[in-house]
Amino acid sequence: MAKGITRDTELSQRAAIREKLTDIFHAVEKGFQDQQDRSDQIMDFWDAYNCKLGSKQFYNGNSQIFVPIVRNAVEARKTRFVNQLFPVSNRHVEVVTSEPDYPHALVALVEHYIKSVRLRTEVLPALLVAGDIEGQYTVYLDWSKVARHAVSKTVRPVEVDGIEAPELGEVETIVEEEIEDAGPDVEVIADSDFLVLPATVNSLDRALERGGSVTVVRRWSKAQVRRMMEHGDFVADVAEDLLEAMSKEDPNIKNNTAKELASAAGIKSGGGGKYVQGYETWAKLKVGGEMRICRAYFAGGDRILGCKLNPYWCDRLPILSAPVKKSPGVFKGVSMIGPGVLDMQIAANDAVNEGMDSAAYALMPIILTDPEKNPRVGSMILDLAAVWEVDPNSTRFAQFPELWKNAFEIVASCKNEIFQALSVNPAMMPQQTGRGNKRNQAEIANEQQVDLLTTTDAVTVVENEVLTPLVQRIVEYDHQFREDDLLVRAFGEMGLKATMETISPVQMNRRITLQWFGVEAARNAAQIQQMIAALNVIRGIPPNLYPGYTLNVAPLLVHVAMTTFGPRLAPQIFQPLSEQLAADPETENDMLAQGFEVMVHALDNDGQHIQVHLKAPRGPQRDVHIQRHQIQMQQKQAAAQGPKGQQGVPGGAGPGVAGTPVPGAQPALPRQNKGPAGAIRPDSMPAAGAVPMPRKM
Numbered sequence: 001m002a003k004g005i006t007r008d009t010e011l012s013q014r015a016a017i018r019e020k021l022t023d024i025f026h027a028v029e030k031g032f033q034d035q036q037d038r039s040d041q042i043m044d045f046w047d048a049y050n051c052k053l054g055s056k057q058f059y060n061g062n063s064q065i066f067v068p069i070v071r072n073a074v075e076a077r078k079t080r081f082v083n084q085l086f087p088v089s090n091r092h093v094e095v096v097t098s099e100p101d102y103p104h105a106l107v108a109l110v111e112h113y114i115k116s117v118r119l120r121t122e123v124l125p126a127l128l129v130a131g132d133i134e135g136q137y138t139v140y141l142d143w144s145k146v147a148r149h150a151v152s153k154t155v156r157p158v159e160v161d162g163i164e165a166p167e168l169g170e171v172e173t174i175v176e177e178e179i180e181d182a183g184p185d186v187e188v189i190a191d192s193d194f195l196v197l198p199a200t201v202n203s204l205d206r207a208l209e210r211g212g213s214v215t216v217v218r219r220w221s222k223a224q225v226r227r228m229m230e231h232g233d234f235v236a237d238v239a240e241d242l243l244e245a246m247s248k249e250d251p252n253i254k255n256n257t258a259k260e261l262a263s264a265a266g267i268k269s270g271g272g273g274k275y276v277q278g279y280e281t282w283a284k285l286k287v288g289g290e291m292r293i294c295r296a297y298f299a300g301g302d303r304i305l306g307c308k309l310n311p312y313w314c315d316r317l318p319i320l321s322a323p324v325k326k327s328p329g330v331f332k333g334v335s336m337i338g339p340g341v342l343d344m345q346i347a348a349n350d351a352v353n354e355g356m357d358s359a360a361y362a363l364m365p366i367i368l369t370d371p372e373k374n375p376r377v378g379s380m381i382l383d384l385a386a387v388w389e390v391d392p393n394s395t396r397f398a399q400f401p402e403l404w405k406n407a408f409e410i411v412a413s414c415k416n417e418i419f420q421a422l423s424v425n426p427a428m429m430p431q432q433t434g435r436g437n438k439r440n441q442a443e444i445a446n447e448q449q450v451d452l453l454t455t456t457d458a459v460t461v462v463e464n465e466v467l468t469p470l471v472q473r474i475v476e477y478d479h480q481f482r483e484d485d486l487l488v489r490a491f492g493e494m495g496l497k498a499t500m501e502t503i504s505p506v507q508m509n510r511r512i513t514l515q516w517f518g519v520e521a522a523r524n525a526a527q528i529q530q531m532i533a534a535l536n537v538i539r540g541i542p543p544n545l546y547p548g549y550t551l552n553v554a555p556l557l558v559h560v561a562m563t564t565f566g567p568r569l570a571p572q573i574f575q576p577l578s579e580q581l582a583a584d585p586e587t588e589n590d591m592l593a594q595g596f597e598v599m600v601h602a603l604d605n606d607g608q609h610i611q612v613h614l615k616a617p618r619g620p621q622r623d624v625h626i627q628r629h630q631i632q633m634q635q636k637q638a639a640a641q642g643p644k645g646q647q648g649v650p651g652g653a654g655p656g657v658a659g660t661p662v663p664g665a666q667p668a669l670p671r672q673n674k675g676p677a678g679a680i681r682p683d684s685m686p687a688a689g690a691v692p693m694p695r696k697m
Contacts, residue, residue, distance in 0.1 A: 005287060005288050005309075007308060007309045007311055008232065008308065009309070010235060010306060010307070010308060011285070011287060011294065011307045011309070012304045012306050012307035013235070016286075017286075017287070017307060021285075021296050021298070021304055022304070024213050024281060024296070025279065025296075025298045028197070028213060028215050028281060028298075031197050031199075031215075032195055032217075034199075035192075035195065035199075038192075038332075039191075041338070042134050042192055043192075044342060045133045045134070045337040045342065046133055048070045048337055048342055048345050049070055049074055049129070049133055049337075051066040051068050052066070053066055053349065057346060057349055057350060057353075058346070058350050059350040061353055062357050062360070063352075063353040063354075063356040063357050063360075064353070065349070065353050067348045067349055067352050067411055067414075069344075069345055069348055069411075069415050069419075070337060070341065070342075073418055073419055073422045073424045074129055074132045074133065076424050077128065077132060077424060078125055078128045078129050078132075080455055081128050081459050082120070082124050082125055082128065084459050085124060085463065085467070085516070086120045086124070090111070091111075091517060091562060091563065092111060092114055092471075092516060092517055093107050093111060093114075093471055093514055093515070093516065093517055094514070094515050095107055095512060095513070096514075096515065102562075103512065104570070105495075105498040106475070108498070109478070109498045110471055110474055110475060110478075113183055113184055113478070117184055117185065117186045119186065123139070124462075127188050128462070130188055130190065131462075132335070132336045132422070133335060133336070133337060134190070134192075134335055135191070135323060135324050135325070135332065135333040135334045135335035135336065135338070136191045136323055136324065137321065137322050137324065137461070137462060137465065138191065138319065138320070138321040139186055139187065139188055139189065139466060139470070140186070140318055140319050141185070141186055141187075141318045141319075141320065141474075141477070142184070142187070142318055143182065143477045143480075143481045144183065145180055145182040146181045146182075147178055147179070147181075148178070148180075149176055149177070149178050149179075150176070150177060150179050151175070152174070152177075153172055153173070153175075154172070154174075154175050155170045155172055155173075156170060156173055157170055158170065158171055180483075182481060182483070184473075184474050184478075186470070189216055191332070192217075193216060193217035194215070194217075194319075194321065195214070195215040195216075196212070196213075196214055196215075196321075196331045196332070197212040197215075198210060199330055199331055200329055200330060202331065204317050204321060207331070208282065208284045208317075211284070213281050213283040214281070214282045214283075214319055215279050215280065215281045216279070216319065217277065217278075218277070218278050218279070218280050218297075219268075219275050219277050219278075220276045221275050222243060222246060222274070225243055225276060226239075226243070228305075232306075233297065233306055234297065235305060235306050238303055238305055238306075239305060241303070242276060242303055242305070245267060246267055246274050246276065267299075267300070276299050277299075278297060278303075278305065279296075279298040280295065281296050281297075282295055282310075282319070283296070285307075287309065292309055293310040293315060293317070294307055294308065294310065295307070295310060295311065312476070312477070312480065313480045314473070314476040314477075316473065318473075320465070320470060320473075322465030322466060324336060324461065340417075341418050341422065344414045345414070347410070347414055348410070348415065351407045351410040351411050352407055352408070355403060355404035355405075355407025355408060356404065358400070358401070358404050358407070359402075359403075359404035362399070362402050362403070362404065364400070365397050365398075365399075366397065366398040366399070367395065367396075367397060368395070368396050368397070368398055369390060369395040369396075370391070373390075373391045374389075374390040374395065376390070377390070380395075423458065425455075463516045464516075468515045468516045470516075471516060472515075475514060484499045487499060492591060492597070496587070496591075528560060531556060531559075532560075535553060535556060538551065538553075539551070558570075561573055561574040586612065589612065589613060589615075592616060592625055593617065593619070595621060597621060598621070599628070600625070600632050602632075604629065604632070606629040606632055606633040606636070609629050610626055610629050610630070613626050614626070
């Protein structure tokens, strides 16, 4: 790296880099033109999801009805996949580490970030729907900060001439402070706003290595342009020229639609006013004699707004993208609505509209009469208590054919084909099978097994290609952007432990690896029972039968505790010795002053801690903490005197005694007895990950 070049150095003013950026942006504009047909098709797919009749409908009658088959299928897939990815245990992250200690605090912090970005309620539902409609999962991960000014009441000692005098008492004051809420920010990117060059690569990193680029279309208002200029993302003079051009352009001039479709960059006019539609492009450029990942901004014409090195310390792209179903030879996938599904939706719409038009005729009576025998046919008006002066023998009613029934049969056939194409299994739509509304046990077991197989196959792409890299990137961003003091103030002891357990990006994939655990958690309910049964067998094997090995069940107990109780409660139930180390009493005083409940640790020097805590201002948290130190001192003194009696074996004296499972025993009861609380029902075992026994259909 050349001397003096940092991640904040502006590179767009250098002649060689500017020339290279110009070539890249010309290729990007050409790339968006080439994928315009794909974008147009995706708009038709979104119209099908949003239940909008389009120009592809063959029938043009009085009825304008849209059958929401595609929407129902996509919504069913979204609901099932989200529930599979986010188990009820609220444990979403699994840690694979070579260290003996499990990083509980770091996992709890990542779980907090998962909730703060609303991954369960906002990001994943929108991403899954966009994936089914567009054929591609794409998210952009950034770090955002939001400042707010909070006002709180606090008690402080009386001040005399600016000096605190605690002996004079305390007064209640109002304190206003600025609080900064920082954390990851996940954005779902539309496929039409996303371009990868060359289009034949298998990954985004491979695209950059082959001299290509990754581009996201951005839309900036005047306020956003000014803010990015203040933050240093845009060059000041170029941004000022862009703002001036936005102010001078006549808003009454209609935009050239064909030109807009050909190029995404430039000044546009929309319902909310003028905005700049530009590119955010990532590419590898030669900087200081080395090929480095850079981020550049372009706004049409010759407006290169800025270019800098990758601002993220991990030096990875903030974009995660994967096709829903991989097609050989191309990066982007094919929409789930594409292969014939849209045609079946159009056919269903035509059939139902034709049927409803015929139903309107079928509901209106057809009257047949002889005009020679009934010259006063004008009096034959349908009304309440109407009197028709006609010959009843020459007048009769006829029924229009009920063609709408045939139309709804066509709609039902189209629905079945669409559900089959989208892999909407009966477990997602329970009314699809069974005699009436009641299904037998064999049908339920079969539906659960099919649901498990199809759902697991579908969500594995999201889990491996999006969510697992996402949580790993969150830890890397946390290492770069997190402020320790704010974290400790917000999370107390957990924040302090997470600060000590922070993993640097260099060791992220060596010493510790994070992966998404949602799908595994949904399948591990039955596996936990098998682990307990296997442990009962293993602990009964004599050590002389496995020479050279030792039995260490601590990792299994940690795994069971994490799976059962979650990352917040498990560390308090099953505590490692590393978390019982002595803490600095001055740090504890700061946390007690902020109102946190600080626990004592086994290796604390209780007498020294009590002396330091007595110097802190009085308060309920401080007094309770001192009392805990006193209780711990008494317990240590009692333990130093020696045990008063022989301690027994927890749960029983040995194998076969009540409270201790017999080695090799399975956690099961006779068929006639009631199972223990929390046991999985046999009918629910397939959904928990177990392979069901074959049933007679």
